Structure formats: structure tokens, C-alpha cells
Amino acid sequence: MAVAYAVGVGPGDPELVTRKAERILRAADLIVAPVSRAGEPSVALETVRSFLDDRRQQILQLPFPMTPDRDQLVDAWRTAAGVIADNVASGRDVAFITIGDPLFYSTFIYLLGILRSEWPGVPVEIVPGITSFCASAAAGSVPLVEADECFAVIPATAGIERIIEALSRFDTVVLLKVRPLFGDILEMLRQTGRTGTTLFAERVGSERQLILTDFEQIAAHTPDYLSLMVVRRSPAPGASFHS
Amino acid sequence: MAVAYAVGVGPGDPELVTRKAERILRAADLIVAPVSRAGEPSVALETVRSFLDDRRQQILQLPFPMTPDRDQLVDAWRTAAGVIADNVASGRDVAFITIGDPLFYSTFIYLLGILRSEWPGVPVEIVPGITSFCASAAAGSVPLVEADECFAVIPATAGIERIIEALSRFDTVVLLKVRPLFGDILEMLRQTGRTGTTLFAERVGSERQLILTDFEQIAAHTPDYLSLMVVRRSPAPGASFHS
Numbered sequence: 001m002a003v004a005y006a007v008g009v010g011p012g013d014p015e016l017v018t019r020k021a022e023r024i025l026r027a028a029d030l031i032v033a034p035v036s037r038a039g040e041p042s043v044a045l046e047t048v049r050s051f052l053d054d055r056r057q058q059i060l061q062l063p064f065p066m067t068p069d070r071d072q073l074v075d076a077w078r079t080a081a082g083v084i085a086d087n088v089a090s091g092r093d094v095a096f097i098t099i100g101d102p103l104f105y106s107t108f109i110y111l112l113g114i115l116r117s118e119w120p121g122v123p124v125e126i127v128p129g130i131t132s133f134c135a136s137a138a139a140g141s142v143p144l145v146e147a148d149e150c151f152a153v154i155p156a157t158a159g160i161e162r163i164i165e166a167l168s169r170f171d172t173v174v175l176l177k178v179r180p181l182f183g184d185i186l187e188m189l190r191q192t193g194r195t196g197t198t199l200f201a202e203r204v205g206s207e208r209q210l211i212l213t214d215f216e217q218i219a220a221h222t223p224d225y226l227s228l229m230v231v232r233r234s235p236a237p238g239a240s241f242h243s
Numbered sequence: 244m245a246v247a248y249a250v251g252v253g254p255g256d257p258e259l260v261t262r263k264a265e266r267i268l269r270a271a272d273l274i275v276a277p278v279s280r281a282g283e284p285s286v287a288l289e290t291v292r293s294f295l296d297d298r299r300q301q302i303l304q305l306p307f308p309m310t311p312d313r314d315q316l317v318d319a320w321r322t323a324a325g326v327i328a329d330n331v332a333s334g335r336d337v338a339f340i341t342i343g344d345p346l347f348y349s350t351f352i353y354l355l356g357i358l359r360s361e362w363p364g365v366p367v368e369i370v371p372g373i374t375s376f377c378a379s380a381a382a383g384s385v386p387l388v389e390a391d392e393c394f395a396v397i398p399a400t401a402g403i404e405r406i407i408e409a410l411s412r413f414d415t416v417v418l419l420k421v422r423p424l425f426g427d428i429l430e431m432l433r434q435t436g437r438t439g440t441t442l443f444a445e446r447v448g449s450e451r452q453l454i455l456t457d458f459e460q461i462a463a464h465t466p467d468y469l470s471l472m473v474v475r476r477s478p479a480p481g482a483s484f485h486s
Contacts, residue, residue, distance in 0.1 A: 018262075
């Protein structure tokens with residue numbers, strides 16, 4: 001029977017794709033890639049483009065608008081889930097690709113919910129991917145956590161209070177999507193003495209990757225939408241920070 | 244110039260190794276694998292064994308004892324760092340392999356500290372790996388976090404108070420190394436109403452992988468050393484829990 005695969009392709013570097021993801025993508029009949037708007041490039045698709053063969057495989061880019069309008073979002077998810085289910089029902093293996101990991105802050109989670117409730121007969125297999133925080137830590141040589149240390153991930157959209165609380169109680173905190181609160185976050189990192197233990201990363205794994213560990217350089221930068229920060233309580237022995 | 248690579252090989256499934264890790268491992272002159280005791284099998288080495296060629300590559304298993312004796316641990320780390328640095332200085336590319344990701348609860352963090360302080364001239368490149376929690380969530384089809392949700396990872400060795408606090412404040416909490424506190428954790432999951440939203444995983448990616456989402460089955464199981472749990476505040480639309 002055909003399968004709906006959700007394939008995490010990692011942060012955007014074709015080499016940080018797993019062997020399993022590559023195998024499934026080379027064999028799939030249909031590859032579905034989310035784009036924020038029709039005509040926009042899909043980072044996930046660019047990451048795996050070299051594995052695909054247009055003559056043999058169908059590649060479908062579906063718009064997943066970045067909008068707070070819940071109805072519009074649900075429409076997009078339902079459309080995508082329907083395309084996936086219909087194709088699997090016709091005997092075609094479908095691979096829905098996502099940047100990072102399909103179950104860690106990914107749109108695929110909504111599709112999974114719709115598939116499970118409305119097409120419970122469609123077999124779904126999920127292929128994990130390298131998360132952006134692991135790729136960023138590796139690119140910057142900054143240890144995340146060791147031994148008994150505790151680790152938190154907070155999307156900046158959860159609010160500055162959640163960030164302050166997490167920093168006070170966790171050894172290492174990853175802040176995602178920092179752009180909207182960037183000024184507040186910088187101020188709070190100064191107040192809590194984290195200027196020497198913060199890594200900033202954006203577009204990690206791509207040709208335009210930027211990794212900063214010097215706080216003044218971080219503060220002078222204008223982050224893009226998918227930027228993240230790794231904030232440690234203390235400098236790690238192996239980390240190369242400049243404050 | 245030769246390079247010291249730290250290569251995350253993921254949870255233990257050869258297919259969940261990245262293309263980059265495979266390329267580096269096939270080309271390295273020396274592969275260093277940690278084992279808990281001389282003669283014990285190395286899970287990391289078994290994971291990548293099929294990429295290696297004994298005739299062309301040297302494979303060295305170094306003991307990293309599981310002991311609370313800090314002096315003994317530091318000795319093991321210093322020995323490994325010395326072997327890596329000496330080989331790189333002789334022009335050999337060295338790959339130190341770790342299960343999961345090299346900077347996320349990995350012994351490599353200690354080696355990195357020693358290499359940076361004592362052999363600062365040795366180039367180190369870190370290859371991220373699939374974390375056990377991403378692989379476990381994928382194997383169990385359980386979403387981790389979405390949108391503004393907050394995520395925490397707590398090693399059970401941090402203590403039950405830290406676990407209780409994290410569960411009260413985070414949408415999803417991953418508990419690592421649950422064996423020593425397993426009874427206490429089960430009791431606390433019952434008290435906080437998480438019996439319908441907990442996934443248990445061990446040896447994920449291996450042939451002996453066990454994934455449980457039925458709480459009574461979880462409670463009846465005797466976990467092994469590297470078991471983990473994913474505890475959600477609420478059932479996800481796409482998750483298949485049985486309580």
C-alpha cells in the first residue's frame with residue numbers, strides 16, 4: 001500500500017538530510033512542498049532538489065499563507081491533506097517535506113491531525129530531521145546541554161515574560177523567531193548577564209548562513225524571520241564566545 | 244590540514260545518519276568510538292559500521308566509564324582528546340562518533356573543552372545528529388510542539404522537583420534517563436492527569452525499539468538506561484495515545 005511520508009529535511013543544507021529522507025524522496029511519486037505564497041521559493045524544496053527527477057516525479061508546491069487568519073490556515077491545511085490522501089488512495093507514495101523536523105514547530109502537525117481524523121486509513125510515516133538549534137550549535141561550536149542540565153525552547157511569540165522565566169530556571173534556552181521581540185530580548189540578555197554566552201544564528205545550513213557569538217555584533221544585526229538564539233547560563237569550556 | 248570531526252550519528256538507525264556524517268565517516272583515517280567499558284559494544288559504532296572499511300581506516304574504541312568518579316572521567320576524556328589531537332597533528336582526519344547530537348547531552352562536550360584549551364590549534368568541525376526525542380516522536384507519531392508552545396528537556400537525574408515544575412509550566416516536556424526515578428515519575432504523571440498524553444521510548448531506531456503510548460503498558464514496563472518519555476499537556480489532534 002502507498003504511504004504518506006512526512007520528511008524532515010533539516011535546516012537547509014542538502015548534506016544535513018538523512019539517508020532515509022534521501023531514499024524516500026528519490027522513490028516518492030509525488031513531493032509536496034509548502035511555500036508561504038504561490039511563486040515563492042520553498043527552502044525545503046531547494047534543500048532536496050538535487051535528489052529529485054522532474055521526469056519521473058511530480059513536484060507540487062502548495063501555499064501555506066503566513067497569516068493570523070485561522071480560517072485561511074485551516075483551508076490551506078485541509079487542501080494539502082486532501083491532496084496527500086487522494087494521491088495515496090490512488091497508490092502513489094507521497095512525501096510532504098518540511099524544514100527541520102516534522103513534529104517540532106512544523107506545519108505538518110496540523111496536516112497530521114486532519115489526516116488522522118478524516119482519512120484514518122492513510123498510512124503515515126514520519127522521518128525525523130536535524131533541528132535548527134542542533135545545526136546552529138554545531139555551526140557555532142557551542143555546547144547545548146550536558147549531564148543534569150535542563151533545556152528549554154521558547155518561541156519569542158510566547159512573550160518576554162516566558163523568556164525571562166525560562167532564562168532564570170534553565171541552563172540553556174533556545175529562543176526561536178526572535179525578530180519581533182529582538183530589542184526587548186537584547187535588553188533582557190544585558191540585564192541578566194548573558195552577553196558573553198549568547199549565540200545568534202540565521203539561515204543555518206544555507207549559503208547565507210550567519211552565526212554570531214559576539215554580543216555587540218548580534219545587537220548591531222537586523223535579524224530575519226527564522227533567526228534563533230542559544231542562550232547559556234554559563235560559558236561552556238569548549239564554547240568560543242566573545243563579549 | 245587534517246580535522247577533528249565530532250559526528251552525531253543519530254539514535255542508532257543507520258538510515259537516520261545524515262549524508263554529511265556518512266561522507267565524513269567514509270573518508271576519515273581514524274574513527275574513535277566511545278564505549279562504556281573495554282569489550283562492550285559501541286552503539287554509535289554499530290550504527291555506522293556498514294560505512295567503514297577496516298582495511299583502509301583505523302577504528303579505535305576508547306572506554307568512557309559510567310562512573311560518578313570525576314577524576315576517572317577526566318582521565319578518560321583527556322586520553323581521548325590526546326589521541327584525537329595527536330592524530331590530527333600527524334595529518335590524519337579523525338571522526339569521533341556519538342549517538343544523537345554531539346552537543347546535546349553528549350560526552351563530546353567535555354572533549355571539546357579539553358581540545359579548545361589544550362590543543363587550540365586543532366580544527367574541530369561538528370556534524371549535528373538526529374536527537375533521540377525527535378526520533379521517538381516520529382516513531383510514535385506524537386507531535387512535540389507547535390506555534391507558540393514551549394518545550395523543555397529534563398534529565399530525570401535533575402530530580403523530581405524539576406520535573407514537576409517543568410510539567411506545570413511547559414506544553415511538552417521530554418524526560419531523559421527516566422529509569423532511576425521511574426516509579427516517582429509514573430505517580431506524578433497520574434497525579435497531574437498525563438496518563439493519556441505520555442509516550443515512552445527506548446532503543447529507538449534499533450531493532451529492539453520499543454514505543455509505548457498506552458499508560459498501563461508504560462507502567463508495566465521496566466525501562467532500560469537510555470529510555471525517555473515525551474509528556475504533552477494535551478493530546479495533539481494527530482497523536483495516537485491510548486490511556
